[in-house]
Amino acid sequence: MVASTSQNSNSPCKDGLLENTGLLREVYENGAVGVIVIKVATRRIVAANKAALELFNATREQLVGTICQTAICCAPIGQCPIIDWNQIVSEEEQVISRNNGRQIPILRLAKKVSVSGEEYIVESIVDLTKTKRAQEKSREYTILFSENPQAIAICDKNFRVIEVNPSFTRLFGCSAAAIKGQDAINMFTPKNFMAENIQIKQQLLSGHVACQTKRQRPDQQEINVSLYGAATSVDGNVTGYVLIFQDITEVMAAREELNILLEEQNLSLEKTRVQNEQLCVTSGLTRHDIRNKLTALTFKAYLAKNRSKDNPEVLNCLRDIEAISKNIARLLEFAKTYELLGTEELTSVNVGKMVDEAVSLFVDLKGVTVINECEEVNVTANSMLLELFHNMIDNSLKYGPPKITEIKVYAQVNAEGATELVYEDNGNGIDAQIKNRLFEKGVTTKGTGYGLWLIRRICDLYGWSVQERGVCGQGVRFVMTIPNEISNVTILTPFKKDRGY
Known part of the structure; x- marks a missing residue:
């Protein structure tokens, strides 16, 4: 195998370390795993493949020929596990800092080998970035699943339970071991709701389902639940289903109570409407009668004024009567207007x-x-x-x-x-x-x-x-x-x- 074109005394070609067939050379140079070769006697890097150069964001000229502990290793000088502590194999996870400041998690596997009487360390370096991201996502999904307040069941494509979260066991009052392997749709279903499950499965086979139904716990207690389910797939092929149950018993009870209150309110409003209508009719008739009386009173006052022109005291009283009559008429008009307000x-x-x-x-x-x-x-x-x-x-x-x-x-x-x-x-x-x-x-x-x-x-x-x-x-x-x-x-x-x- 040849990994460097350097012509100095530490060249991998001169050392004979990488002499091999064209196939091995291709595997070494273009493999997905980074490979670095270090000469023990000088602690210098003598070869690095493309994957290693990409990991460290360096050119071959920048990396080959440098002392390993200053270029790629975080171990202090004199504390190399293989060279100084004589370990045969060293394996550990590290975080390296590239020359652009980006930190990358890696897995290093180093082993000492001997070629033509010279000792070398061959390091395989694997970029763990995607693995760490996947692990973090897995942890997030695990927390989301286990800590979710809603009851979740993961099923295979035959609706058999593979896993349930703690909320599921609490909702149905049954252990996870007793639930696993059961038909997730049919379990805990009251007999009079079994026919409904056929429709639920048909909707799931079409993609997803969302409905309200009933389930029966092992203690025979019936609970109202909302059910949401969707298919999971890989490369377009259905691999199973996720079902989410939520107890809505209290919500349904509150809704029923609200419906009763609304019905009572509607009856009360209708009763009020009838009473108001009766009141409007009565007040309208009353206003009409009072206006007739006021008209007669005003006319009488007018006649009396004409006959009492020589009596100032009587005239003043009659004028007061007319003013009072007008004021009463305005109050009646206000009452009529106020009745119409908001109608x-x-x-x-x-x-x-x-x-x-x-x-x-x-x-x-x-x-x-x-x-x-x-x-x-x-x-x-x-x-x-x-x-x-x-x-x-x-x-x-x-x-x-x-x-x-x-x-x-x-x-x-x-x-x-x-x-x-x-x-x-x-x-x-x-x-x-x-x-x-x-x-x-x-x-x-x-x-x-x-x-x-x-x-x-x-x-x-x-x-x-x-x-x-x-x-x-x-x-x-x-x-x-x-x-x-x-x-x-x-x-x-x-x-x-x-x-x-």
């Missing part, structure tokens, strides 16, 4: 159209101009948006005079990118004393105390927030913010950034 489905609504319709409900705007800049803004809402703007306009006309001359409604984008609908007027504004409690039920200066509370409830229904940011003496400014996560705003033309006033 109408949300859909795409044009804000400008709602503002215009709200304005049209007023016979006299008292000289106030309404500027509507929302004609091209659509939001997800319902007809309650009309009620919202109607209440706002009503409050402006009620509390804004004599200062108010203008109402403006527009849309803008705030600093966070959220859309805001803004309603503002140039009237008297909100008293600072009630601003913090403005949207609470019953809080008012003159009215029923339900108008702004209803506005807040409508905004809550839409998922919006509403704030009053006006300045007392300069007018109101209600800002309704539509959060970014509610993607329900569409516009035909870009609208303005936050005006900041």
Whole structure:
């Protein structure tokens, strides 16, 4: 065998160590195992095949002729197991560092031989990188199998159990020895579920199965389990199956309990719906009767006023009666509106159209101009948006005079990118004393105390927030913010950034 073309005195050709046939030379030079030959007398490498050179990432010129313990061996000088300790054979696993810094696990087998009166050490070096990776993967799979909380059975292609993990023995209350060799599908199956196993096997033969079924432990306890199984194969040939069982008894019990609760809830909701429907009918009839009485009362008060023009005290009382009647009528209208809150489905609504319709409900705007800049803004809402703007306009006309001359409604984008609908007027504004409690039920200066509370409830229904940011003496400014996560705003033309006033 010839492994070096060096012509120095330590040449393997001159020593005659590698003289052999062409076949042996080919095996030596191109074999998968690295081979290095060291002359004992000089401790220098005299030959190295291609596999060895690749292992150490070196050329033949770099390796041949160097002292072995400085080039390839990690043993200190004077502590070579074969040269210094006279061992015949040395075998050990090591990690070598290549000249590029990469570390490689290897198996070294070294043996002393004698050729033509000279002693040499022949080292065979095997790269263990793939072996170590396979061992690490095997350890990972072993841990995954043994520590897995789900019950796993490994079967041959006839569904006979080869191995089970501890979770499997715990689930079925049986030792691994008693389980091995049994039909993994049929074992622990209640008699009335045996026919189902035929379908399970057919699905496994097609590739995989996923189902819910029942199994019976040796103590006769039945458990609900989920079963997942898949075929294992080598080179396209099925070698067996992996089955995974999970106890879902508690899940099934919880599901059944939930179904009972849902059924009870549905019955309760239906009962509530019927009662609510009856209540709506009753309240509607009641409101109708009360309005009739109020109409009669208002007419009587009108006649009485005409007959009492000369009696200021009586006139004042009659005016109070008319005001009280109007207030009762507003409360009845609020009750009707509140009954409808949340009953109408949300859909795409044009804000400008709602503002215009709200304005049209007023016979006299008292000289106030309404500027509507929302004609091209659509939001997800319902007809309650009309009620919202109607209440706002009503409050402006009620509390804004004599200062108010203008109402403006527009849309803008705030600093966070959220859309805001803004309603503002140039009237008297909100008293600072009630601003913090403005949207609470019953809080008012003159009215029923339900108008702004209803506005807040409508905004809550839409998922919006509403704030009053006006300045007392300069007018109101209600800002309704539509959060970014509610993607329900569409516009035909870009609208303005936050005006900041």
